Amino acid sequence: MEEKPFHAWSWSVEQCLKEYCVKLDKGLSSFEVVNRREKYGWNELEKEKRKPLWQLVLEQFDDVLVKILLVAAFISFVLAYLHGHESGEGGFEAYVEPFVIVMILVLNAIVGVWQETNAEKALEALKEMQSESAKVLRDGYYVPDLPARELVPGDIVELRVGDKVPADMRVAALKTSTLRLEQSSLTGEAMPVLKSTNPVLMDDCELQAKECMVFAGTTVVNGSCLCIVVSTGMRTEIGKIQTQIHQASLENDDTPLKKKLDEFGGRLTTAIGIVCLLVWVINYKNFITWELVDGWPTDFRFSFEKCTYYFKVAVALAVAAIPEGLPAVITTCLALGTRKMAQKNAIMRKLPSVETLGCTTVICSDKTGTLTTNQMSVTEFFTLGGKTTASRIFRVEGTTYDPKDGGILDWDCYNWDANLQAMAEICAVCNDAGIFCSGRLFRATGLPTEAALKVLVEKMGVPDTKARNRIRGTQLASDYLIDHDTVKLGCCEWWAKRSKRIATLEFDRIRKSMSIIVREPTGHNRLLVKGAVESLLERSSHVQLADGSIVPMDELCRQLLLLRQLEMSSKGQRCLGLAYKDDLGEFSDYYEESHPSHKKLLDPANYSSIESNLIFVGVVGLRDPPRDEVHKAIEDCKEAGIEVIVITGDNKFTAEAICREVRLFSDSQDLRGRSFTGKEFMALSSTEQIGILSRRGGMVFSRAEPKHKQDIVRMLKEMGEVVAMTGDGVNDAPALKLADIGIAMGITGTEVAKEASDMILADDNFSTIVSAVAEGRSIYNNMKAFIRYMISSNVGEVISIFLTAALGIPECLIPVQLLWVNLVTDGPPATALGFNPSDVDIMRKPPRKSNDALINSWVLIRYLVIGSYVGIATVGIFILWYTQSAFMGIDLVMDGHTLVSLSQLRTWGECPTWSNFTAAPFKVAGSRVITFSNPCEYFSVGKVKAMTLSLSVLVAIEMFNSLNALSEDNSLVRMPPWRNIWLLVAMSFSFGLHFLILYVPFLANVFGIVPLSLNEWLLVILFSFPVVLIDEVIKFFGRCRRRTCKDKKE
Secondary structure (H helix, E strand, O other): OOOOOOOHHHOOHHHHHHHOOOOOOOOEOHHHHHHHHHHHOOOOOOOOOOOOHHHHHHHOOOOHHHHHHHHHHHHHHHHHHHHHHHHOOOOHHHHHHHHHHHHHHHHHHHHHHHHHHOOOOHHHHHHHHOOOEEEEEEOOEEEEEEEHHHOOOOOEEEEOOOOEOOOEEEEEEEOOOOOEEEOHHHHOOOOOEEOOOOOOOOOOOOHHHOOOEEOOOOEEEEOOEEEEEEEOHHHOHHHHHHHHHHHHHHOOOOOHHHHHHHHHHHHHHHHHHHHHHHHHHHOHHHHEEEEEEOOEEEEEEEOHHHHHHHHHHHHHHHHHHOOOOHHHHHHHHHHHHHHHHHHOOEEEOOOHHHHHHOOOOEEEEOHHHHHEOOOOEEEEEEEEOOOOOOEEEEEEOOOOOOOOOOOEOOHHHOOOOHHHHHHHHHHHHOOOOEEEEEOOEEEEEOOHHHHHHHHHHHHHOOOOHHHHHHHHHHHHHHOOOOOOOEOOOHHHHHHHHHOEEEEEEEEEOOOOEEEEEEEOOOOOEEEEEEEOHHHHHHOEEEEEOOOOOEEEOOHHHHHHHHHHHHHHHHOOOEEEEEEEEOOOHHHOOOOOOOOOOHHHHHOHHHHHHHOOOEEEEEEEEEEOOEOOOHHHHHHHHHHOOOEEEEEOOOOHHHHHHHHHHOOOOOOOOOOOOOEEEHHHHHOOOHHHHHHHHHOOOOEEEEOOOHHHHHHHHHHHHHOOOOEEEEEOOHHHHHHHHHOOEEEEEOOOOOHHHHHHOOEEEOOOOHHHHHHHHHHHHHHHHHHHHHHHHHHHHHHHHHHHHHHHHHHOOOOOOOHHHHHHHHHHHOHHHHHHHHHOOOOOOHHHOOOOOOOOOOOOHHHHHHHHHHHHHHHHHHHHHHHHHHHOOEEOOEEOOOOOOOOOOHHHHHOHHHHHHOOOOOOOOEEEOOOEEEOOOOHHHHHOOOOHHHHHHHHHHHHHHHHHHHHHOOOOOOOOOOOOHHHOHHHHHHHHHHHHHHHHHHHOHHHHHHHOOOOOOHHHHHHHHHHHOHHHHHHHHHHHHHHHHHHHHHHHHO
8 A cells, every 4th residue: 555645844853853852962873774774765765777788789680670680681691601602612702792781780879879878877876966974973972974765754854054954854943043054056045945843734745835945955154953754765855856857858859850850761661672572573583484384374483593693683783772971971071060069068878869959949948057147136126326316327248246347327426435345344344255266257255245245345345445455466466376266355355354243143034134244444333234125114214315414214215115125026037135333332342252242143033123213225136147148149039930948946027037138038027927837837738738848939948847847848849849958956867867858058058958958058048049040050951962862873873773683684783893982882872961061041040850851752753853864874884895896986995895885784584595606705995805704704704894894983983972962952053062071072082992993903803893094984984074064954843833832932
């Protein structure tokens, strides 16, 4: 029977202690710990069973094209073995073809296994987030460093500042007046969260609302407490995220390109089957003969040798039809694409993701740390002027913790009046934060709001001119120090030395403020206070004006201050009020703990009375500001037809304000139907959810939990969208894993998010995504160019073999030659097509649909025409050499070979029955003479020259055809070859490789070819170059056709 869940957050501390049978001052007994460990297991995340190596290897062969090649390799091996057994020849040359095919498949499998084993590290990174030890109460005694994996539900754990929380726990008692935890990586909240012991009276509430709970993997930034462990291991929130990451990895779909290539593979299999069947039907008389007696066939004779020959033709067809070099070229192109993206700060972790980026239709973006800097900064502050009805507003630039990032606008226009001095003093001294530099990033220690106040003080400077000049000199000198990690806050230090801190009244939830008592240079004590504006206004009786005069606060003045605060809050700012008090009564001469009034400071209940009759100084507006570049990036997304959806764990009001600021929504836009909390959206019916997600023009989801993010991404994918999800926290990891493209932040991102992602932004810059999408589109266009180029070449090869079989002439290309062309000769030009320059308007077009055909009907017609010419030219030059003495003035019989008629060539299998047929020996380049022991060998051994001409025409045509692939529609006049210099280099390299196998004797023997003379090369060029002219004509008709279609639409 399944145990009923206990919602610890909704029960009082006493009820929780009773539920777990534990006392707060004793902890669990050792005996009880053993029993609970048997029930709940160890406090650690489960290790997923990895696939065994043999299974990973087998999975790499689960592909249509690979299976066809395996069958081709097997048949090729059997035929080579049988031929060697019969003829007594069993050298390496006989097995070149199956060996090369198997080598391709082995290399493909190695790459695939390597990618698989590197893909699942997100779960390991999650384990690193777990605490290693904890201070635990057992048997009435504290165990200071108990390994965290030994914790069980019911354990009493003490947490202090800096501790990483080891399990999900219920706060049982505060040892300080306040407790704050940094849980942004888990929930997406920009600010550290205040915790208490009070129950949350809801069984079903989001993580952010569970204010009496602390979660595994989060960190204590302020205070200390005692907690009761309620969930361990996989039952913790971080454990649930691991489960979600694992489930998301199981749901990962193939990339759009992989789907298209699989679809192409299926169609290719059907095409190969049909062509093989046709070849057999056309040539069945060559291996099955019979006599007709009274109209009925009798005396059937079966020729095993001829049947074997047509098996070889079938193998050649399979080899010709499959572009074996395609996987290698795609990998190379994607790898080159990743290098280009890395130069633009987009690091691709998975190669296929480069192509997927190009068809992204929706970007689901986190807010904190993605659209915003995840660094609190002061954006404006105000103080009163010369009278209570006049306020002065100062705007502050800069979005990071770097004191040199921006400044205060028109600051030089103002003198240091009394109000500004009081404000600077409070911000600098009533503050426990610090700033340090980690690499390129400035980070805060302590509370982010306090760190932002210190940065403001550095931008304000100090009122003392001499001190200001000295601080400026020190800051300039610090730029040249070796230790760049330390950030010297000279202005804050000046204020801290001037106003010596002697006591602290910590923040609490009731009065919503904190304060300190300082000793002023005059020798008098002063109370400096900062906190919630409404709370401070209630306890303030006076205000300070710019000239330093103190006047009573009337209702008009109070309303003015509240109005200013409301204006700032509406912009998504967090407002802090600043005040002070000089008349401290019994604390006027307080100096140390031995003072009689010190007892009052030990009881937080007295703090409100101490912080009464305050003098109000001003208000500071802080926020986690949007990145400067986000506005333009979102405009670019809109222009490119990409929808932007913001999904954040932060509150609704802040999320909407930031979305308006980055222009996802206009200032006046009604957000009903466009802004939801995670719970609100999930409460809707699936039809309503799909209707909302189908709306164009941006959307924002706030208070979203990891499960909500995953569900939204899953719904978008089911609607046919290609989803890119950005994020930096642990809470983003499951959705990053599930999305078509998971994009993590490189600087502020957690290791969990990075490992779950497909792409990492090295500069955390949202606009880098847009650049990466543009690059992805360009890469896809180039890949489309070389895929079509390679496929058109293969169509030509299939047609040439089909024509050979249909005409009954000797095979003009053998499988090993086709392999060489497909793998080596075609490879460099296809790769070079990946360097084609991108279109200028690439980001002004809508994203292509993921189901757009790679080869549509027009492209198919175009490449059938080109392929037909390749086949006709390849077979044509073979027939020409055997049957014609000259062609266009080129002498073809200079080598002395024997001419035959076309009918003889088509019936060459009947050669032994011909009377008086002789074949003269002929010369090839290099003074070698081809001789025959039997005249009929002229059609097998003697075809070596004709076969070389066919292979050379095929190579030359494919080189010229690569020029056609420079642009899908534009003529070579508009897109000349030198626009892609790498293609010309690749063509030269491929021709060089072809010359290598022609003119190196050993290689020429392996490939069954001979060197060609200059005259023969001229013939090859004459047969090859027309492919350019034919494609130019097709492109012209294509442009006319598209113009006609466009005119009809208009």
